Amino acid sequence: MREHDFDFDLPEKRRGKRRFDDDEPRPTRGGRLTEEARGLLAQARADAMETDPLPDGADRWSTWGDGDLGPEPRPDWLITEAAAVDHELGPVKTGKEADVFLLRRSLPGSGRATLLAAKRYRSNEHRMFHRDAGYLEGRRMRKSREMRAIATRTTFGRNLIAEQWAVAEFAALSRLWTAGAPVPYPVQRTGTELLLEFVGDEDGAAAPRLAQLRPVGGQLRELWYQLVEALRSMASMGLAHGDLSAYNLLVHEDRLMLIDLPQVVDVVANPRGPEFLTRDVRNITSWFAAKGLPVELADAEELAADLLAEAGMG
Numbered sequence: 001m002r003e004h005d006f007d008f009d010l011p012e013k014r015r016g017k018r019r020f021d022d023d024e025p026r027p028t029r030g031g032r033l034t035e036e037a038r039g040l041l042a043q044a045r046a047d048a049m050e051t052d053p054l055p056d057g058a059d060r061w062s063t064w065g066d067g068d069l070g071p072e073p074r075p076d077w078l079i080t081e082a083a084a085v086d087h088e089l090g091p092v093k094t095g096k097e098a099d100v101f102l103l104r105r106s107l108p109g110s111g112r113a114t115l116l117a118a119k120r121y122r123s124n125e126h127r128m129f130h131r132d133a134g135y136l137e138g139r140r141m142r143k144s145r146e147m148r149a150i151a152t153r154t155t156f157g158r159n160l161i162a163e164q165w166a167v168a169e170f171a172a173l174s175r176l177w178t179a180g181a182p183v184p185y186p187v188q189r190t191g192t193e194l195l196l197e198f199v200g201d202e203d204g205a206a207a208p209r210l211a212q213l214r215p216v217g218g219q220l221r222e223l224w225y226q227l228v229e230a231l232r233s234m235a236s237m238g239l240a241h242g243d244l245s246a247y248n249l250l251v252h253e254d255r256l257m258l259i260d261l262p263q264v265v266d267v268v269a270n271p272r273g274p275e276f277l278t279r280d281v282r283n284i285t286s287w288f289a290a291k292g293l294p295v296e297l298a299d300a301e302e303l304a305a306d307l308l309a310e311a312g313m314g
Contacts, residue, residue, distance in 0.1 A: 055108050058085035062105060067190035068167075071174045075185055075197070077114045079105050089115075092206050097121060097165065097262070102204050103195070115204060117184070119169075121162045121192035165262040166192045172239065172264040181233045182226070182257045199252050199259075207252035211245070216292060219254075224288050224297060226256040231281070231303075234258075235310035240265045240273060244280035246287045267311045274313060278304045 054061065062084035074080075089102040098121045106113035166189055173186035173196070185197035200206040215223055227249070234240060241248065242263035250257040267273035278300075285300040308314045 055085055057087055059088045060086050062086055063190050063193075063195075064188060067188055068170055069188050070186045071178045078185075078187065079107055079112060079114055081107050083107060089204060092117060102198065102206075115198040115200070115202070116187060117196045117198045119194040119196060121166055162192050166194055168264060169262040170194055172261045175237060176234065176239075176258070176261075179233060179237065182230050182255065183261070184257065184259065199250050199257055207250040207257070209247050210249040210251055210256070211247045211287075213251060214291070220288065220291055220293055221297070222254070223251065223256050224293055227284065227288075228303065230256065230258055231307055232310055235267070235277070235307040238266055238268050238311050240267050240277035240307075241280050242276050245283050249284075267308070267313065274308055277307055277311075281307065 062079070062082065063086070064080050064082070064084065070078075084105055084107045087104040087106065089104055091099060092102050093100040098119050101118045101120065103116045103118045104113055105116055170186050170189040173183050176183045177185055184199055187195040187197065189195075198204075198206070210223070231241075241258065241261065242265040243260065248258070248260040250259055265273050265276045267277055270276070281304040282300045285298050285303065289295070289298040305314060
């Protein structure tokens with residue numbers, strides 16, 4: 001990924017890091033392919049398309065390598081071969097700004113296949129980024145023409161906003177995953193489409209959102225502790241979710257996972273950063289308190305203060 005695609009503009013000392021043993025390989029950011037590698041991949045794909053039609057049932061050839069790639073070390077289940085194909089399996093979730101579809105990427109003749117979540121931001125005429133102004137503060141773009149287009153909301157500017165949401169979400173997921181935070185692995189970004197690790201079972205049933213569950217007792221406390229740890233991890237990198245609620249958290253095999261991060265906020269660079277962080281905490285604390293979390297744990301003001309201190313603002 002190019003550094004200027006999305007820049008949180010944080011001091012180096014506040015960037016989150018994952019700890020590794022001495023003999024464990026360090027992750028590196030995958031970024032974009034070199035022009036030479038991109039050309040070779042494009043030629044290999046073109047050659048395959050000229051000689052071999054799409055296998056029955058496939059909707060497209062794999063788009064791996066067409067845009068930004070997920071961070072290394074990449075998971076073993078990831079399929080990166082140019083001869084792989086994608087199968088559309090239907091919608092998972094629809095929303096105001098984006099829809100999520102279930103996709104199966106497979107390598108014909110190998111028996112290898114994996115499920116992915118394809119998050120696609122809607123076309124210009126359906127887009128409803130009604131809150132974008134506040135979230136976009138603190139984000140920088142290189143070209144003044146692009147900034148003017150965004151400010152005046154021209155058609156070009158609205159398209160840039162949509163892609164900036166995708167860029168921001170992919171960048172945030174890449175940083176958080178590398179730091180060990182509980183987020184889906186970001187596979188790739190091509191334009192306004194994100195391909196993400198599918199969180200669910202092998203039959204394609206998505207993990208439930210926290211809002212769909214009724215945890216009690218020890219399970220409620222455990223999920224709360226996991227959430228606090230995840231928020232601390234984000235705060236240590238100077239980040240806040242920006243739109244946190246029980247609908248933006250998945251629970252898979254008793255593990256909580258953060259999702260829906262296009263509006264991720266740089267708490268320091270964004271003038272409203274502390275406000276967004278505090279609102280996140282109040283929203284999610286209210287949900288847990290309503291489900292029976294003891295008041296001594298569900299203290300929104302104390303947690304918000306702790307997180308701001310973690311972000312270097314306390």
